Amino acid sequence: MxxxxxxxxxxxxxxxxxxxxxxxxxxxxxxxxxxxxxxxxxxxxxxxxxxxxxxxxxxxxxxxxxxxxxxxxxxxxxxxxxxxxxxxxxxxxxxxxxxxxxxxxxxxxxxNQFYPIKENKKEYQKLYRDLYKRITETEVMEKYHTLGTPANILSLNAMKALPTRNLQQAQFEEAENISGENFAKITLIRKIACSGCPIGCIHLGLHRRQFSDGYDFESTVLSYDYELIFALGSFLGLSDPNDIYALIERVELHGLDAMSTGVILGWIAEAYEKKLISEKETETPVAFGEKDGFLKIISGIVEQSNEFYKTLASGSYAAAQKYGGVDFAMNYCKNEMAGYHTGYANLLGMAVGARHSHLDNAGYSIDQGLSEFDKEKIVDMLLEEEKERNVLNCLVICLFSRKIYDMKTVSECLNAVGISMSVEDLKTLGEKIFNLKVAIKKKMGFNYKKITFPKRFFETECLNGKLHEQMAHELLDLYIEKAGI
Amino acid sequence: MQASHLTKPKQEPISKKYKVLKADDMNKCIGCYSCMLACARIVHGDYSPNKSAIQIETRDGHKMVANICRGCFDPPCADACPTDALLPRTGGGVRYHADQCMGCGNCVKACSAQVIRWNSEEKRPIVCIQCGTCTQFCPHNVLSMEVRE
Missing domain, CATH: 3.60.9.10 (Aldehyde ferredoxin oxidoreductase, N-terminal domain)
Structure with missing residues (x-):
């Protein structure tokens, strides 16, 4: 803004x-x-x-x-x-x-500039009022202004889709402790909003801890979301919100991506357990469920104190290439996984999405909505979703509000500010952006045909049962064919 | 400059209950700026929240404060206005007559709460007219209109 x-x-x-x-x-x-x-x-x-x-x-x-x-x-x-x-x-x-x-x-x-409303004044005011009502008074956005994204912890856990202990499990026996409900009950101090958005999905929690005898306490206010609780919680076997906050704070101060950092820590804990690496590399003992080792490792990554940490600067894929454990370095095309183990749509979606992000095409959501497995449908839905999201992202429309901003609404909004674009025009634009992104990825050396998946994805049962590597590749081939890439 | 304000009509006739803006529940504010956008959009015809007479600010990352017209009974801004563009309003606050404003900016300096913003492009103040539009767009009912007899 x-x-x-x-x-x-x-x-x-x-x-x-x-x-x-x-x-x-x-x-x-x-x-x-x-x-x-x-x-x-x-x-x-x-x-x-x-x-x-x-x-x-x-x-x-x-x-x-x-x-x-x-x-x-x-x-x-x-x-x-x-x-x-x-x-x-x-x-x-x-x-x-x-x-x-x-x-x-x-x-x-x-x-600090002004921006006078010159065109379609009446339509603009009316549309704004209508959208404001839909956002604040209907149930469409309810999840985001109540528990927020951490509402996912219990629901994903119940459907065997919550990646736990480096995806050795997809259910966490202590999910209740790290649930959105529990975070809200014991830590939430207020919710705030991004500029101009009446939803207020940013959940702020109080991280309070004693630092010495004599009732000496320090407190910080941190924002929490589902992905942070998954990556720095269940994925590391941590079940105490205060431990998770300690990691969130460290990641926040250093300016690291919480999701990648958590998933890399998961690989480290398992590689350490399996003796692929030792204290010689990590400079600290590390184990699932133990916060202190993880905290030291996060600092180690930033301090770059030895060869191991220098390798870690490039992520879990690079580290596993060097130290082993490729099968359980949980990344899609070198980008660490997001907090969903839902099925093939998520698996394929994250592998082929332009950013290898769960938000590129929402495969995790497709998996939850499909009544029966259908290869064609999965590929078609992923492609359609990614193209539509290209348009939303160009307009900087928050993806949380995607159910409000369908293409018809987006077209109405653009028209209200004097930009004439039909639903068809928007679809064409989404397609154009999609093709441009594919072209850029290819130009930079990305080869869709060479995509591989860490074995762990096929070992741990998910929402849709056990996944099979061969089927993943069949889907990938179908995607390449249908996308024309 | 002082002479003109002595001759202007002091108050308008009482015809209905007058209300002024209050922001008493700021701990419930989520800092969404919907009020600012509403004031800018509906009252001042602008997309930019800079063109709003109400300003929400953050303190320490998570504390919100509202800079609003406090609806003075004897408004210093009106006192300082040499052209009667700002006149005291019954129940508190001011009425603003843009066509009479000559853009001296005295009102901005005179406001004891320092909440009148200056539109430097048009050389005009951005004045709260106590219309209550902003309260209609507050998702948590932080803002309200207080009835003054």
Whole structure:
């Protein structure tokens, strides 16, 4: 929102800076400023200082937004995240490392411009009111403004789809403890929203712990979501919300992607158990269900203290290539898995999705909705979903609200702001973006025909029973054929 | 400048119950900015929340505060207005007559709560007219209109 009201639709940053730098964007002024003092600082402290520095410079802040990296991005950890304002992230795929490679510690955007409503005034007001009502007064968005995404813990656990202890299990015997219900009951302090959204899905919990005798306590407020609780909870066999918060906090401060980090820790715990690696590599004992080892390893990843940690900077795939355990390094095409073990649609969807993210095509949701296994249907639904989501993502429509923003509604919204686009036009656009992404992936060396799956996916029973590797490849072939790639 | 305000009509006639905006339940605020967007969109004809007379701000990441017109009975902004563009409103706050405003910005400086924002493009203040539009778009009913006799 800040970017729109600073007058820009997109920001492209070429090249890299010689010294730590941050970018300040105002409506008529773009400045690269020295960020030497921010070198090595956590994502949280960097965020605070960026706002402070801009305020001190006497800039009309407007709707100010800032994004920045922590130490992980500076050290080029491939799954470094970018922290957005206070509680949101560009988590996956290592955008933090991209910024780090440019010596770009942060970006501050001042959205202090006006933007008069000139066209379709009446239609716009009416449509806004209707959408606002649908979002706040109907049940469509209820999950997000009640328990939030952690509502998934118990439901996925019940359907054998909650990845647990590095996916050695798909059910966690202590799921109740880490459920959305329990997090809310014992830690939730309030919910907040992203700018302009009346849902308020960001759940903030209090992480309180004693640091010395004499009633000395420290407390932090952290946001929690399903994926964090899966990756840093069930996947590591941790069942105490406070232990999970300790890991969330560490990941947050360093600026790492919580999902990749958790899944990598899962591989480490199992590789350690199976003696593929030892304390010589990890510099600490590590075991499922023990928080302290995981905390030390997270810091080790960022500190890059030995060869093992240097390899880990490239992720679980690279580490397993070197130390073994490829069959249980739980990644799809080198991107660590998301918190769903639902069936073939999820398996195939994450492997072929442009970002190898569960959000590319929502295979996990298709698996939950299919009444019977149907290869053609799975492939068709994945393709249709990914193309539609390409359009939603271009419009920066939150995927949580996808049930509100069907293509007809999107077309109405665009028309209300003077952009004439029919449902057909949108479908064509989705297709075009899909093909462009495929072309880019191929150009960068990605080969759909060479996709492989870690064996573990076929060993642990999921919502739809045991999966078979041969069927996964049949589906992949069908997808390649139908997508024309 | 002082002379003009002595001659302006002090109050409008009482014809109905007057209400002013209150933000007493800010601990329930989720910081969604729906109120700001409503004020900008409906009252000021703009997409940008910068064009809103109510401003929600975050403190320490999770505490929300509302900067709103406090509906003064004897508004310093109206006192400071040399052209009667701002007139005291019965029940508190002001009425704003844009056609009389000459863009001096005195009202911004005079507001003791420092909540009148300045539209630097048009050189006009962004004034709360106590219409209550923002309260209709608050998902948690944090905002309300208080009846003043």
């Amino acid at each position: 800040a970017m729109k009201f600073s007058g820009y639709d997109a920001i492209l940053i070429h090249g890299h800076a010689q010294v730590p730098t941050y970018l300040s964007i105002q409506p008529h002024k773009i400045e690269f400023k020295n960020a030497e003092a921010l070198r090595g600082l956590s994502a949280e402290e960097t965020g605070r200082l960026l706002s402070q520095m801009e305020e001190d410079a006497g800039i009309d802040l407007g709707i100010m937004s800032n994004i920045r990296i922590g130490q992980a991005g500076e050290r080029l950890i491939r799954y470094a995240s970018v922290v957005v304002d206070t509680y949101r992230h560009f988590g996956r795929l290592g955008m933090g490392a991209v910024m780090g490679s440019k010596n770009l510690k942060g970006i501050v955007v001042h959205g």
